[in-house]
Amino acid sequence: MSSIRRISRQVDVGGIKIGGGAPLILQSMTNTRTTDIPATAAQINRLLQAGCDLVRIAVPDEASASAFGEIRKLVKVPLIADIHFDYRLALLAIENGADKVRLNPGNIGSFDRVKKVLEAAAKRKVPIRIGVNAGSLEKKLLYEKGVSAQALLESALNIAYKMEKEGFYDLVIAGKASSVMQTIEVNRVLAKETDYPLHLGLTEAGLPGAGSIKSAAAVGTLLAEGIGDTIRISLTGDPLQEIRDGLVILRALGLKPPGLEIISCPTCARTNGDVETLARRLHSEFESIDSTLKIAVMGCEVNGPGEAREADIGIAFAKKGGGLIFRKGEIIGKTKDAYKTMAEEIWGLIGEKSKVESQMSEERKSRF
Amino acid sequence: MSSIRRISRQVDVGGIKIGGGAPLILQSMTNTRTTDIPATAAQINRLLQAGCDLVRIAVPDEASASAFGEIRKLVKVPLIADIHFDYRLALLAIENGADKVRLNPGNIGSFDRVKKVLEAAAKRKVPIRIGVNAGSLEKKLLYEKGVSAQALLESALNIAYKMEKEGFYDLVIAGKASSVMQTIEVNRVLAKETDYPLHLGLTEAGLPGAGSIKSAAAVGTLLAEGIGDTIRISLTGDPLQEIRDGLVILRALGLKPPGLEIISCPTCARTNGDVETLARRLHSEFESIDSTLKIAVMGCEVNGPGEAREADIGIAFAKKGGGLIFRKGEIIGKTKDAYKTMAEEIWGLIGEKSKVESQMSEERKSRF
Numbered sequence A, B: 001m002s003s004i005r006r007i008s009r010q011v012d013v014g015g016i017k018i019g020g021g022a023p024l025i026l027q028s029m030t031n032t033r034t035t036d037i038p039a040t041a042a043q044i045n046r047l048l049q050a051g052c053d054l055v056r057i058a059v060p061d062e063a064s065a066s067a068f069g070e071i072r073k074l075v076k077v078p079l080i081a082d083i084h085f086d087y088r089l090a091l092l093a094i095e096n097g098a099d100k101v102r103l104n105p106g107n108i109g110s111f112d113r114v115k116k117v118l119e120a121a122a123k124r125k126v127p128i129r130i131g132v133n134a135g136s137l138e139k140k141l142l143y144e145k146g147v148s149a150q151a152l153l154e155s156a157l158n159i160a161y162k163m164e165k166e167g168f169y170d171l172v173i174a175g176k177a178s179s180v181m182q183t184i185e186v187n188r189v190l191a192k193e194t195d196y197p198l199h200l201g202l203t204e205a206g207l208p209g210a211g212s213i214k215s216a217a218a219v220g221t222l223l224a225e226g227i228g229d230t231i232r233i234s235l236t237g238d239p240l241q242e243i244r245d246g247l248v249i250l251r252a253l254g255l256k257p258p259g260l261e262i263i264s265c266p267t268c269a270r271t272n273g274d275v276e277t278l279a280r281r282l283h284s285e286f287e288s289i290d291s292t293l294k295i296a297v298m299g300c301e302v303n304g305p306g307e308a309r310e311a312d313i314g315i316a317f318a319k320k321g322g323g324l325i326f327r328k329g330e331i332i333g334k335t336k337d338a339y340k341t342m343a344e345e346i347w348g349l350i351g352e353k354s355k356v357e358s359q360m361s362e363e364r365k366s367r368f
Helices: A037-050 A062-074 A087-095 A111-123 A139-145 A149-165 A180-193 A210-224 A240-252 A275-286 A338-357 A360-365 B037-050 B062-074 B087-095 B111-124 B139-145 B149-165 B180-193 B210-224 B240-252 B275-286 B338-357 B360-365
Strands: A010-013 A016-019 A025-029 A054-058 A079-083 A100-103 A128-133 A171-176 A230-232 A261-264 A294-298 A313-317 A323-327 A330-335 B010-013 B016-019 B025-029 B054-058 B079-083 B100-103 B128-133 B171-176 B230-232 B261-264 B294-298 B313-317 B323-327 B330-335
Touching: A016 A025, A025 A240, A037 A054, A037 A062, A037 A240, A054 A062, A062 A079, A062 A087, A079 A087, A087 A100, A087 A111, A100 A111, A111 A128, A111 A149, A128 A149, A139 A149, A149 A171, A149 A180, A171 A180, A180 A210, A180 B210, A210 A240, A210 B180, A210 B210, A210 B240, A210 B261, A230 A240, A240 B210, A261 A275, A261 B210, A275 A294, A275 A338, A294 A338, A313 A338, A323 A338, A330 A338, B025 B240, B037 B054, B037 B062, B037 B240, B054 B062, B062 B079, B062 B087, B079 B087, B087 B100, B087 B111, B100 B111, B111 B128, B111 B149, B128 B149, B139 B149, B149 B171, B149 B180, B171 B180, B180 B210, B210 B240, B230 B240, B261 B275, B275 B294, B275 B338, B294 B338, B313 B338, B323 B338, B330 B338
Parallel strands: A025 A054, A025 A230, A054 A079, A079 A100, A100 A128, A128 A171, A261 A294, A294 A313, B025 B054, B025 B230, B054 B079, B079 B100, B100 B128, B128 B171, B261 B294, B294 B313
Antiparallel strands: A010 A016, A313 A323, A323 A330, B010 B016, B313 B323, B323 B330
16 A cells, blocks of 8 residues: 555554554444344354454444443454434443444534533543434534535534543544545545544445445545545445455455455456356355465456466466466466366465365355 | 546547546446457447447457447447557558557557557547556566556556657556556556546456455546546456446446435344345336436434435335335335335336336336
């Protein structure tokens, strides 16, 4: 990553650092009932296994606040309590061990109430995220400025400055909209105007696919400009997809260590074999493997090995059928069974250790 | 879009302008055999219908060059000939009516050969795209600089300057890598160092999903910085997906008129209904409809209507079952059958005209 990162203050969320030069933190949020303690804990563990760094949980009522405490004991990751409307739920969440509290200035009510949360948070060194959403702005701001980057900015800064007056600086700020451009704009200004760590994401991005692409455009742009300390890719559905897509973005920008990557050409009139089917089979077979291998599937022998020179292992389909197998751009052999040879080569490179750890993928393999 | 766009020279590709303040141009490339004229023409027409502005076709041999000419007569869009290795194929493509020629400086050979292409191109006012790929750099550059943004830049500029000396300025430049950061870096410098229109994209991005996300991060970042005049999202598989994903990126950045958009919340412990299923059903039902409607599917009645205030029509699932239907944030009714009511409301808004035009979606509808 060649861009210079904006260095913010650092906050400590139960041992995980956000900002101040710390590695980018990837978040998600549970969508189970918080009061369903086993289901919520299980979802958190799946998120962690997929590469999630921090998990947020909605605390919509008292029962959820106390469940939050139970879940906190069951999982090995700091937990963030997501609070709307009722400041007393924030107090309860802090009592129950919340490592960070998200408040929405658009609906949390008078600052006198927020002050009580600040006191409790300061006592237990719990950072607060000011989470402003385009859809839940204070009525006054909404009336004056409409849904705009400026309104998001003012909403966040108004409450941050009030918190500072109370001596509270342990803040993360987020300004989210479902508009990519508004999200980019508000964060560019927040990055200039404050030294707080910034939490990036779109709200209501939608389903995986279009939602992932919009999120990548917004979050990717900001990260590539050096802005952002933690991200959440909000997608409708299983939150695991948020982690998969978030990792693609962070790895693509060099902000997380690389994982297994399959590159493949878009195919054209020169293509000799079924690039798509092979790429999909290898993806299914190896996607969950913990490895940094770069695998290439290329459609022609003329461009293929060169175009995928940096791949650890690759195949270029040949005009006369079958394919050329190459490593780091050097042809090492030919094959008539592209999938079998590639899978064997990749398993060989991954080594015996990972093979055992990945028995789970056997089931998927048998589908083919 | 608030960023200031870089204003480049403008080129004219068979009547379609690239650069110089023209609207962003969305490209794709056929992956049929070019010599299969009906299949290639059919694919081009599907791409156009999906929103593609310009289509590129590989011309790997003489038979393809002459097929290019036939296809050119069958479709209503300017066509770009993609040339590697053999400059004579570029000459043939120009003879056969190519509206633009893409040359790869990494494999086109000596500049004396390129000069012949320039002469033919100048005579017919055919612009040339210098398409540099990280995987097919000239050997000398590759040896000296490795695969790097600097090598991509030098490869592009070396040949551009030679072309300028010949009085040829009718150029588009592209510097592509499978690395997001290299692609961002080379284009940031090209944007500063030249006034040519820039064609953006990753090479070998891979399958839709991760490939789309990486492309959105690279292309989105550059576009949000005001850089880029035409884009291609290279994905393995049906090129239609390139157009769908490209449109999401361009619309998200305000660079294409909006289309039908479904926003939906990521769901959390507050969610009352099956947001994901409803969002997916509405997506299947309406994705191909030509409309600018913004549709919202929200999980709770407390945040929902407000968070999706800008939606033309939305639903917020209610605690007691069913959902509240809202328009522009105002609740207009209740429903027990979320899908039926939403589908009816949306068809109503779309109106009778579009309804007839979209009979094709009837089949999809019947699946539910």
